[in-house]
Amino acid sequence: MPGALVYECCLRTLRILLLRMGWVGEADDLNHGPVPGITGKLKCRGQVTETTRKVVYEISLKELGYRPEPYAVADALMYADGRPIVEMYDMSIRFEGWTREGIEAIWQARSANGVIPASRPPLFDNDRILAFAVGKPSEAFGEPYRIFDRERVIARLPGPPYKFLDRIVAIECEPWIMKAGGKIVAEYDVPPDAWYFAENRQGDMPFAVLLEIALQPCGWLAAYIGSALTSDIDISFRNLGGKATQFIAVRPDIGTLSIHVHLTQASRSGGMIIQHYDYEVRSRQGVVYQGNTYFGFFSKQALAQQIGIREASLYAPTPRESGLAKSFENGSSRRTSTRTRSVPGPWGWNRSCSY
DSSP, X not given: OOHHHHHHHHHHHHHHHHHHTTOOOOXXXXXXXXXXXXXXXXXXXXXXXXXXXXXXXXXXXXXXXXXXXXXXEEEEEEEETTEEEEEEEEEEEEEETBOHHHHHHHHHHXXXXXXXXXXXXXXXOHHHHHHHHHSOHHHHHOGGGGGGTTXXXXXXXXXXXXXXXXXXXXXXXXXXOOOTTOEEEEXXXXXXXXXHHHHHOSSXXXXXXXXXXXXXXXHHHHHHTTGGGGOSSOOEEEEEEEEEEEOSOOOTTOOEEEEEEEEEEEEEETTEEEEEEEEEEEETTEEEXXXXXXXXXXXXXHHHTOOOSTTOOOOOOOHHHHHHOOOGGGTOOOOOOOOOOOBOTTTXXXXXXXX
């Protein structure tokens, strides 16, 4: 494959990603090309030949914004049959002829014209979800969960005002059968006057709330497939980590959020259960938040024996960093820190995080 075609393949992958994020417009108005003033770098250490079976493109967004035309800067890594062969730094693209207002107007028109589908009839309504949070689990999931009404304790969803799950509208798995592959679609109606908008003092939803919106359906699915029923003793439910990217700032007018959850792995060993989930939070404006996470069910004994994060240690400054610092003892100080940067995206900014 010629080098110019390699570049074009990576660039088209970036364009597909931007389309998926909602950057759409009229083709007749568009002229696209690289962003002036940004120098890209290309490194090739292999080839795509007629014997290559599979090529994979990995795109890492670095910057998104408007000048006023939409633009993006990204790095790209190309694999041939699992081997990295091409690396690109600061690959850029701009969409001359489009504007932020034009992109947002298209999505607003789609919503006004009814193109965005209405919420589906709930399979599990708010009353049943609330029963799992603060009521009787049997009223949420049926007779097999009656033992948790009085005799035993089960991990539950948070109750109001920290319950951010209104209904389940789609289920693709059998109840009380714990195995990988199950999928659900949950919904949450964002109240324009919700308490967390006022408390955040920033005009958008606090990240902690968005994270709960994504994770609470995972906890519901874990209960639906009967995870707690696989143990004869009470077990606690713990989030162990994950990785995700936020694409849109959630404003009070965003409406209903749709959360798509997929249980990708489920395993049991030594009285413990580990479950992995993929999730995607969507709105009428596009994808809001996307990532993966994993949870564990543990006995009280297992939790009491936790040893913490292995191989973790406090950050040690380099000699150069130590030389830049000043002691408080002489009356002055210079604090050094590392920061993560939020960069503009199609609706304001994009941020990635691990938790």
